[in-house]
Amino acid sequence: xxxxxxxxxxxxxxxxxxxxxxxxxxxxxxxxxxxxxxxxxxxxxxxxxxxxxxxxxxxxxxxxxxxxxxxxxxxxxxxxxxxxxxxxxxxxxxxxxxxxxxxxxxxxxxxxxxxxxxxxxxxxxxxxxxxxxxxxxxxxxxxxxxxxxxxxxxxxxxxxxxxxxxxxxxxxxxxxxxxxxxxxxxxxxxxxxxxxxxxxxxxxxxxxxxxxxxxxxxxxxxxxxxxxxxxxxxxxxxxxxxxxxxxxxxxxxxxxxxxxxxxxxxxxxxxxxxxxxxxxxxxxxxxx
Amino acid sequence: xxxxxxxxxxxxxxxxxxxxxxxxxxxxxxxxxxxxxxxxxxxxxxxxxxxxxxxxxxxxxxxxxxxxxxxxxxxxxxxxxxxxxxxxxxxxxxxxxxxxxxxxxxxxxxxxxxxxxxxxxxxxxxxxxxxxxxxxxxxxxxxxxxxxxxxxxxxxxxxxxxxxxxxxxxxxxxxxxxxxxxxxxxxxxxxxxxxxxxxxxxxxxxxxxxxxxxxxxxxxxxxxxxxxxxxxxxxxxxxxxxxxxxxxxxxxxxxxxxxxxxxxxxxxxxxxxxxxxxxxxxxxxxxx
Numbered sequence: 338x339x340x341x342x343x344x345x346x347x348x349x350x351x352x353x354x355x356x357x358x359x360x361x362x363x364x365x366x367x368x369x370x371x372x373x374x375x376x377x378x379x380x381x382x383x384x385x386x387x388x389x390x391x392x393x394x395x396x397x398x399x400x401x402x403x404x405x406x407x408x409x410x411x412x413x414x415x416x417x418x419x420x421x422x423x424x425x426x427x428x429x430x431x432x433x434x435x436x437x438x439x440x441x442x443x444x445x446x447x448x449x450x451x452x453x454x455x456x457x458x459x460x461x462x463x464x465x466x467x468x469x470x471x472x473x474x475x476x477x478x479x480x481x482x483x484x485x486x487x488x489x490x491x492x493x494x495x496x497x498x499x500x501x502x503x504x505x506x507x508x509x510x511x512x513x514x515x516x517x518x519x520x521x522x523x524x525x526x527x528x529x530x531x532x533x534x535x536x537x538x539x540x541x542x543x544x545x546x547x548x549x550x551x552x553x554x555x556x557x558x559x560x561x562x563x564x565x566x567x568x569x570x571x572x573x574x575x576x577x578x579x580x581x582x583x584x585x586x587x588x589x590x591x592x593x594x595x596x597x598x599x600x601x602x603x604x605x606x607x608x609x610x611x612x613x614x615x616x617x618x619x620x621x622x623x624x625x
Numbered sequence: 626x627x628x629x630x631x632x633x634x635x636x637x638x639x640x641x642x643x644x645x646x647x648x649x650x651x652x653x654x655x656x657x658x659x660x661x662x663x664x665x666x667x668x669x670x671x672x673x674x675x676x677x678x679x680x681x682x683x684x685x686x687x688x689x690x691x692x693x694x695x696x697x698x699x700x701x702x703x704x705x706x707x708x709x710x711x712x713x714x715x716x717x718x719x720x721x722x723x724x725x726x727x728x729x730x731x732x733x734x735x736x737x738x739x740x741x742x743x744x745x746x747x748x749x750x751x752x753x754x755x756x757x758x759x760x761x762x763x764x765x766x767x768x769x770x771x772x773x774x775x776x777x778x779x780x781x782x783x784x785x786x787x788x789x790x791x792x793x794x795x796x797x798x799x800x801x802x803x804x805x806x807x808x809x810x811x812x813x814x815x816x817x818x819x820x821x822x823x824x825x826x827x828x829x830x831x832x833x834x835x836x837x838x839x840x841x842x843x844x845x846x847x848x849x850x851x852x853x854x855x856x857x858x859x860x861x862x863x864x865x866x867x868x869x870x871x872x873x874x875x876x877x878x879x880x881x882x883x884x885x886x887x888x889x890x891x892x893x894x895x896x897x898x899x900x901x902x903x904x905x906x907x908x909x910x911x912x913x
Contacts, residue, residue: 525836525837532820534900535876537899545808545810548809572889588826589870596859599860601856601857611823
């Protein structure tokens with residue numbers, strides 16, 4: 338494939354940013370790669386591993402000649418990164434990110450003076466429990482979804498350009514509003530993380546943990562995720578998470594009521610609906 | 626090893642009962658195996674597969690000459706099975722079960738006239754999502770825990786006899802009161818199942834399921850468990866499950882409060898405690 342971009346800067350070359358550079362290089366989507374960030378050691382690893390061709394600790398110098406800039410830092414740092422680099426970006430360059438929560442970030446960036454920089458938020462639903470550039474690999478996005486989140490202020494053509502880029506690294510691209518994205522992620526990811534943390538916290542207070550087995554291990558795997566990162570995600574996506582939590586507390590209260598009044602039919606109805614829904618979803622996903 | 630028992634009857638030759646017979650045969654713990662149950666076809670499979678040597682659809686005939694009887698039917702059927710077979714069992718024979726909830730079953734059996742039959746409840750914490758004798762295999766209990774639940778009415782020596790038997794098939798044996806067993810299983814198994822069913826039920830109401838990925842799949846795997854079986858377990862272990870649920874609802878409400886008041890420190894404290902607790906547990910289990 339002919340290169341879509343001449344030079345791509347990745348600010349924050351971790352698992353996601355590093356994998357994106359590796360994938361774009363392998364597919365020939367970009368000619369040159371610049372890595373930027375605060376951790377000199379991580380950046381040097383990125384250079385040594387051939388993930389980037391050049392490194393810069395000065396973010397503005399890093400973005401100056403690039404026609405694609407991807408911010409891969411944690412969500413709350415990302416706003417300040419963008420504020421800093423915007424004046425140094427060249428006219429017509431595309432700016433995007435890979436953060437897990439879109440509403441607050443997209444709003445913050447759209448409120449800045451972006452000059453002729455073309456911005457569009459993005460979120461690849463991909464990752465592992467590992468982090469850092471050492472864990473990055475070119476196949477991370479293959480067959481996974483990436484959600485792009487345009488608004489009424491998005492410049493036409495940017496969605497198509499980033500869609501081509503993400504499809505080029507193997508992802509399936511969906512286009513959603515930032516708000517729909519955040520609602521969906523709250524339901525399928527942020528709420529389950531909160532629930533898993535609460536379950537483990539609860540189990541730690543009891544005497545049962547030594548007896549727990551493989552089912553418990555799988556169920557609580559996500560409770561071994563990075564605490565700082567999840568603190569940030571929960572706060573950034575506060576509104577949608579609270580709404581998802583209300584729905585879950587209602588579902589759980591309904592099940593509690595059925596146990597309290599020994600209503601086996603109600604229990605079985607919900608269990609069966611959940612099982613059939615999940616089994617159908619597994620089939621849709623090609624996993625069953 | 627010299628046989629511990631001359632003849633073992635398994636009432637309900639499914640995944641657990643079938644695996645127990647296979648394991649006991651391989652280790653030479655029992656000389657002859659009789660399968661009993663209502664499903665003639667399943668029993669015939671058990672015979673054809675060499676899991677049992679003889680089959681009986683008449684439960685009383687099945688137990689008559691056995692010195693070990695294992696009830697492997699679902700919990701609520703098990704009480705009626707025991708009521709039926711007790712008068713036919715021979716004096717000194719040992720009666721046990723493999724049910725997931727111990728309190729109500731143990732109380733019900735201890736209230737029956739057991740003559741000289743020696744009873745002790747048991748629960749191997751092992752299983753797969755499969756069921757039926759076709760899915761049974763001799764290694765199911767290796768390295769897994771089996772909990773024996775004696776009471777003040779348990780005849781001395783029976784704990785030792787069943788401990789030797791379960792250790793013989795490769796299990797690690799723990800001895801707990803029926804109440805402690807039920808409390809622990811509510812925390813580490815029954816509550817997580819209820820929570821997983823509620824989460825999936827909730828996700829089905831939203832628009833996010835098509836975007837869910839591997840994390841969601843692993844987290845909700847147990848929501849594909851058998852609805853009838855879990856209806857019974859939730860009702861049988863009602864008291865302990867409700868207590869576990871109260872604790873969980875409190876943990877979750879504390880997290881919700883932290884999100885509501887944007888208390889990142891409180892969130893991170895719980896997330897970190899859960900992560901460290903879980904990571905430590907994985908190490909204790911030899912899984913990390």
